[in-house]
Amino acid sequence: MSDETMTLFSPRLAARFDALILKYPLRRSALVPMLLYAQDEVGYLSDAVISEVAERIGITELEVRNVATYYSMLRFKPAGKYNVQVCTNISCMLRGAYEVYERFQEELGIAHKGITADGLFSLEEVECIGACCWAPAIQVNYEFHDELTPEHVPGILAGYRSKAGVPSDGSLSLGWKAGVPSDGSLSLGWKAQAEGNAPHA
Amino acid sequence: MADVTFIVDGKKLTAPAGTLLIDACRKAGIEIPAFCYYPGLSLQAACRMCVVRQEKVPKLQTACTTTVAEGQVFITESPEIAQARKSTIELLLGNHPLDCPVCDAGGECELQDMTFKYGAGESLYAEAKEHREEQQWSPAVYFDRPRCILCYRCIRMCGEGMDVWALGVQNRGVSSVIAPNGGDQLDCEQCGMCIDVCPVGALTSGSYRYKTRPWEMNHVSTVCTFCADGCKVTLGVRQVNDGSEIVRADNRDKSGINGDFLCAKGRFGFDFVESPERLTKPLVRNSQGKLEPATWEHALRFAASKLKEIRDSKGGASIGVIGSNRTTNEENYLLQKFARTVLQTNSIDHVRSTDYAALARALAGHNCKTASLRDIATAPAILLIGGNPTEEHPLLAWNLRTNVRLNRARLYIANTKPIKLERQAKAALRLPADGYQAIPAYLGGSDDTIKDTAFREAVLAEESLVVVFGQEYRGQAVESLVAWGLKRGPNSGSVRFAFLGDHANSRGAADMGLLPDLLPGYVPVTAPGAFQEYPGLPATPGKTLPEMFEAAGKGELGALLVVGANPVASLGVDPAALKNTFVIVQDLFLTETAALADVVFPAASLYEKSGTVTNTYGDVQLAKKAADRAGVKPDFEILVRLAGAMGVDVKTLVPFGKDGVTADLGQSRGAQAGEADRHAVWLAANNLEPRLSPFDPLAVLDEIERLVPGYTLDRINLFGGNDVRTEPGFVPITALKEAASALVAPAHDGLFTSGTLGRYSPALKELEQHQARELAESAAD
Ligand code: SF4
Ligand code: SF4
Ligand code: SF4
Ligand code: FES
Ligand code: FES
Numbered sequence: 001m002s003d004e005t006m007t008l009f010s011p012r013l014a015a016r017f018d019a020l021i022l023k024y025p026l027r028r029s030a031l032v033p034m035l036l037y038a039q040d041e042v043g044y045l046s047d048a049v050i051s052e053v054a055e056r057i058g059i060t061e062l063e064v065r066n067v068a069t070y071y072s073m074l075r076f077k078p079a080g081k082y083n084v085q086v087c088t089n090i091s092c093m094l095r096g097a098y099e100v101y102e103r104f105q106e107e108l109g110i111a112h113k114g115i116t117a118d119g120l121f122s123l124e125e126v127e128c129i130g131a132c133c134w135a136p137a138i139q140v141n142y143e144f145h146d147e148l149t150p151e152h153v154p155g156i157l158a159g160y161r162s163k164a165g166v167p168s169d170g171s172l173s174l175g176w177k178a179g180v181p182s183d184g185s186l187s188l189g190w191k192a193q194a195e196g197n198a199p200h201a
Numbered sequence: 202m203a204d205v206t207f208i209v210d211g212k213k214l215t216a217p218a219g220t221l222l223i224d225a226c227r228k229a230g231i232e233i234p235a236f237c238y239y240p241g242l243s244l245q246a247a248c249r250m251c252v253v254r255q256e257k258v259p260k261l262q263t264a265c266t267t268t269v270a271e272g273q274v275f276i277t278e279s280p281e282i283a284q285a286r287k288s289t290i291e292l293l294l295g296n297h298p299l300d301c302p303v304c305d306a307g308g309e310c311e312l313q314d315m316t317f318k319y320g321a322g323e324s325l326y327a328e329a330k331e332h333r334e335e336q337q338w339s340p341a342v343y344f345d346r347p348r349c350i351l352c353y354r355c356i357r358m359c360g361e362g363m364d365v366w367a368l369g370v371q372n373r374g375v376s377s378v379i380a381p382n383g384g385d386q387l388d389c390e391q392c393g394m395c396i397d398v399c400p401v402g403a404l405t406s407g408s409y410r411y412k413t414r415p416w417e418m419n420h421v422s423t424v425c426t427f428c429a430d431g432c433k434v435t436l437g438v439r440q441v442n443d444g445s446e447i448v449r450a451d452n453r454d455k456s457g458i459n460g461d462f463l464c465a466k467g468r469f470g471f472d473f474v475e476s477p478e479r480l481t482k483p484l485v486r487n488s489q490g491k492l493e494p495a496t497w498e499h500a501l502r503f504a505a506s507k508l509k510e511i512r513d514s515k516g517g518a519s520i521g522v523i524g525s526n527r528t529t530n531e532e533n534y535l536l537q538k539f540a541r542t543v544l545q546t547n548s549i550d551h552v553r554s555t556d557y558a559a560l561a562r563a564l565a566g567h568n569c570k571t572a573s574l575r576d577i578a579t580a581p582a583i584l585l586i587g588g589n590p591t592e593e594h595p596l597l598a599w600n601l602r603t604n605v606r607l608n609r610a611r612l613y614i615a616n617t618k619p620i621k622l623e624r625q626a627k628a629a630l631r632l633p634a635d636g637y638q639a640i641p642a643y644l645g646g647s648d649d650t651i652k653d654t655a656f657r658e659a660v661l662a663e664e665s666l667v668v669v670f671g672q673e674y675r676g677q678a679v680e681s682l683v684a685w686g687l688k689r690g691p692n693s694g695s696v697r698f699a700f701l702g703d704h705a706n707s708r709g710a711a712d713m714g715l716l717p718d719l720l721p722g723y724v725p726v727t728a729p730g731a732f733q734e735y736p737g738l739p740a741t742p743g744k745t746l747p748e749m750f751e752a753a754g755k756g757e758l759g760a761l762l763v764v765g766a767n768p769v770a771s772l773g774v775d776p777a778a779l780k781n782t783f784v785i786v787q788d789l790f791l792t793e794t795a796a797l798a799d800v801v802f803p804a805a806s807l808y809e810k811s812g813t814v815t816n817t818y819g820d821v822q823l824a825k826k827a828a829d830r831a832g833v834k835p836d837f838e839i840l841v842r843l844a845g846a847m848g849v850d851v852k853t854l855v856p857f858g859k860d861g862v863t864a865d866l867g868q869s870r871g872a873q874a875g876e877a878d879r880h881a882v883w884l885a886a887n888n889l890e891p892r893l894s895p896f897d898p899l900a901v902l903d904e905i906e907r908l909v910p911g912y913t914l915d916r917i918n919l920f921g922g923n924d925v926r927t928e929p930g931f932v933p934i935t936a937l938k939e940a941a942s943a944l945v946a947p948a949h950d951g952l953f954t955s956g957t958l959g960r961y962s963p964a965l966k967e968l969e970q971h972q973a974r975e976l977a978e979s980a981a982d
Contacts, residue, residue, distance in 0.1 A: 062382040066369040
């Protein structure tokens with residue numbers, strides 16, 4: 001993709017994509033990593049992201065969707081600012097993952113793939129995240145919290161609330177909104193679409 | 202590959218090594234059930250229905266991916282296998298609604314048949330079925346998710362077969378779902394191939410759904426009436442009050458020239474026959490100058506007496522005849538014979554979509570130099586110059602794609618603009634705007650305006666080549682191109698040609714002599730050869746179509762007979778030109794031309810009559826009467842009745858009855874003096890019985906075979922529903938001269954248009970609008 005072309009992505013990510021595509025014998029092999037990186041930066045795979053990724057690789061948007069919808073880690077609706085992923089696979093399950101997961105649901109008032117009204121948190125039940133030795137484990141964005149009990153849950157959430165500048169009573173300050181990546185329209189979009197579930201749920 | 206021998210169910214079979222077991226078995230009459238396997242498409246091995254036991258292999262194997270090798274031993278039916286298949290069906294029925302009673306596919310559904318055979322009607326899966334509402338993806342394609350068994354045939358057909366790639370699969374596991382490219386809409390060629398290959402009722406067709414049950418239809422295989430490729434099409438017809446109605450078009454037994462294929466026009470466009478605007482009564486202009494319905498008898502008598510009067514008072518030369526490029530060969534032949542022998546005029550022409558006469562001239566005396574549509578599906582190398590087959594010749598495009606995909610054929614494309622088929626091309630040459638003329642010189646090495654020498658070298662390196670060229674070539678240019686090819690190859694297969702034209706039978710129109718200077722088989726009117734037996738054949742060339750209208754404008758055209766053509770609209774003729782001409786039109790609709798006529802006869806469509814048609818490659822096929830419409834008559838019958846009403850002895854036009862044409866007892870003078878009835882002699886020599894009805898087009902087919910050079914047809918195959926070849930090379934080289942200024946007007950019909958017929962097809966109109974909307978939407982994004 002040439003420099004003049006409009007891109008959704010940061011210059012760094014755009015450059016990374018340019019290199020990634022040339023790395024494989026087949027351009028489309030770059031698809032899955034590109035989708036992951038794009039999701040990390042934009043928050044989710046919007047129509048615009050899908051269309052730009054398709055164009056960069058030279059495949060149809062349909063093909064991008066065929067692949068993207070296969071993976072449950074890729075999402076098509078915005079997640080909360082902090083996406084709480086609770087592992088309930090065997091090791092974690094045996095060590096009480098479901099109690100932890102239930103506590104998250106109670107504290108946040110949302111269920112699987114839900115998102116809190118303020119857009120701060122979303123919750124997901126996920127497959128093994130590779131932290132079995134310290135089960136039960138969760139992942140919040142890219143941070144791990146392990147060897148959990150339900151009692152840990154309020155503290156973890158409070159930690160993120162204060163990180164986002166939200167008072168612990170839950171009343172919303174403007175602090176964290178300023179931290180939302182890229183343009184304001186995107187953050188509005190997040191909230192507008194926040195109720196929906198993932199397409200294949 | 203070398204043949205190997207292996208054993209299936211105790212039977213010794215032989216097949217080339219590497220053949221898929223499923224194919225080898227089918228050839229030997231051993232049916233192995235399969236949902237995902239589809240011949241010609243990539244292997245999917247998704248459904249596990251085809252499992253078989255192979256000796257010394259621990260697990261059941263999929264016959265659709267197992268290739269045969271020497272000494273293998275297979276079992277295809279056993280309790281173990283039946284159990285495995287039964288479980289597979291139970292799994293496939295996991296989400297299935299079992300709504301066969303209301304499903305379009307009921308009665309011809311592979312899943313239904315297999316469930317019947319293996320008795321797995323009840324699914325043992327306890328999970329709730331995932332239901333989704335049916336979706337309409339386009340006017341042509343509907344999707345019922347719950348019936349889908351995820352065989353991926355549709356995806357592969359659309360992608361590999363059509364090169365459209367409009368279908369995909371989303372999500373995974375039990376929630377996998379087939380998805381169209383436009384979110385909830387299909388932005389594609391609307392060919393309906395996906396519907397055709399779907400083994401169940403998940404993809405259904407907008408025009409057929411919920412109309413009837415398969416066993417309530419009669420199935421008649423005939424020839425598509427739209428483009429010049431001439432697909433074989435099976436029409437599903439049902440009795441209705443005023444005749445019989447076509448409810449479906451497909452290629453049911455996948456036989457014929459097109460195998461699996463049909464495009465949107467062939468599949469959905471048949472509804473023009475049911476158009477409320479269809480003419481069903483003759484119209485005669487009354488004293489107030491208005492067209493009003495009349496009886497056949499009155500209209501025929503009136504038209505005949507006027508024609509006779511004008512011929513007798515002003516001479517035959519003052520009458521013009523315009524034929525059709527969608528009527529049958531027999532009708533075209535009869536029309537020119539009627540024009541020349543009854544009306545006494547050579548002023549007969551048709552709206553020419555390409556210059557077939559130039560091809561005949563170029564090939565005269567050189568046999569085996571044309572390529573059939575089948576040849577194009579197997580030729581090792583093809584050079585395509587001009588044209589855009591994807592839009593204008595969908596079957597040709599399909600054959601080219603298939604040949605490249607399955608046989609690694611090498612496709613070379615020379616065009617002034619980029620065309621979609623370049624995606625399959627080994628090399629593409631972009632020509633300057635006027636570049637077509639230079640091609641023969643470029644290929645011959647004596648042109649330096651086209652710089653790309655690598656393309657030429659690649660083409661010249663091919664030992665055998667089929668050259669397919671478009672309507673960009675006319676007259677001298679056709680001859681130069683063919684001359685290059687004839688010079689090139691020492692053997693008969695080296696270079697063969699195919700020339701593209703439009704409409705179902707424009708090749709037949711030219712072959713049958715709807716030309717002012719040429720008789721059937723491109724025999725010049727000035728040197729009539731076999732046609733000497735025509736009584737009173739005028740010896741000078743008549744007027745071309747533009748000349749007829751010019752004469753009409755000057756008040757010199759007494760009468761004009763137009764059959765299945767709309768020159769007023771297609772050539773932009775000024776309607777005022779015809780005000781002093783007595784005009785007779787035979788057509789399906791009140792076209793711009795028919796609206797000017799004094800007498801209009803309601804004609805049958807190709808689907809409502811029998812006869813032969815010739816596609817643009819020279820493949821002749823038999824069209825069979827499928828539907829019926831009260832009030833209309835085939836053009837053949839209209840012409841015979843018109844001649845009869847003029848007092849002509851019909852036997853001189855149509856050789857029917859025990860006595861043949863004319864039993865000359867040696868009393869006449871002239872060319873045939875003292876001769877026996879030539880037609881009767883020919884029939885006897887060919888072991889044929891005379892036809893008994895003057896309305897039997899096959900009587901004229903006999904005469905065509907007897908008199909028209911190049912039309913010696915393989916009857917067994919023709920009547921068996923196969924395409925047979927004509928041989929334009931049999932046209933005698935003598936006396937073929939450059940034609941008079943001929944007006945060639947290519948139609949450039951696209952995927953959803955087809956001259957007059959397309960205009961009256963609601964289905965094609967709807968598809969066109971749908972695709973225009975999709976285009977606008979994707980442009981807006
Ligand atoms: S109608 Fe034809 S082009 Fe459209 S999705 Fe089906 S197979 Fe593909
Ligand atoms: S829609 Fe039909 S052809 Fe396509 S995957 Fe489903 S069952 Fe197969
Ligand atoms: S329009 Fe042409 S390609 Fe389409 S079905 Fe008819 S003959 Fe075949
Ligand atoms: S099972 Fe939970 S991290 Fe592996
Ligand atoms: S036909 Fe062999 S697996 Fe489907």
